[in-house]
Structures are given as structure tokens and as C-alpha cells.
Amino acid sequence: MTKTLLLALLASLSTPLAQAAGEHSAHHASAPAAAAADFTEAEVKKIDAAQAKITLKHGEIKHLDMPPMTMVFGVKDKALLAKAKPGDKVRVRIEKDGARYVVTALEAAP
Ligand SMILES: [Cu+2]
Numbered sequence: 001m002t003k004t005l006l007l008a009l010l011a012s013l014s015t016p017l018a019q020a021a022g023e024h025s026a027h028h029a030s031a032p033a034a035a036a037a038d039f040t041e042a043e044v045k046k047i048d049a050a051q052a053k054i055t056l057k058h059g060e061i062k063h064l065d066m067p068p069m070t071m072v073f074g075v076k077d078k079a080l081l082a083k084a085k086p087g088d089k090v091r092v093r094i095e096k097d098g099a100r101y102v103v104t105a106l107e108a109a110p
Pocket of ligand 1: 068069070071
């Protein structure tokens with residue numbers, strides 16, 4: 001009984017939030033969805049395959065409101081690390097995953 005009430009309460013609380021999120025994305029529907037995670041120019045500084053980490057000197061990441069800097073990222077898939085080596089100029093897609101930033105795509109710079 002208590003559990004049911006709690007679930008009902010949670011459901012009623014989360015519904016307005018979900019609607020707000022839906023309206024928010026609808027509001028920005030005119031911009032391409034990919035704009036939320038555009039590719040960012042970067043230079044590979046260091047690769048740590050064992051830890052699935054990559055150090056990048058990246059350009060401005062507009063969708064994350066981050067200025068250019070050198071920092072360490074996690075990677076979504078370790079296989080991405082095989083595509084690059086230190087010194088390479090690359091383009092990466094960076095996305096926020098909870099409290100950390102992860103590289104979800106990586107390709108050689110054109
Ligand atoms: Cu950064």
C-alpha cells in the first residue's frame with residue numbers, strides 16, 4: 001500500500017518535468033537535432049587504452065558551453081581509441097554522461 005502510494009506520488013511529480021523537457025526540445029525543433037552534439041576540432045595529446053581515457057586539446061564546445069582547453073575524456077567505446085594516436089588532429093563528438101564528459105565519436109580531421 002505504502003509502496004503504491006509512493007509510486008503514484010513519484011509518477012505525479014515526474015510528469016510535469018517530463019512535459020517541460022518535451023516542450024523544451026520542441027521549442028528548439030527548428031535547429032537540427034545534431035546541433036546538440038556537434039563535432040569539435042581537437043588534437044590528441046595522450047591515449048590511455050587501459051583506462052579508456054583520452055586527453056584532448058579541444059576547441060570550443062558550443063553545446064556544452066566549454067571554452068578551448070586540454071582535458072581528459074572518457075570514451076564511450078574503447079574501439080574509438082584505436083582510430084587515433086597522440087599528435088593526431090581529430091574531430092570528436094563530446095557528450096555529457098552524468099557528471100563526466102565522454103567521447104562518443106571520433107574521426108580524423110578533414
Ligand atoms: Cu574541456
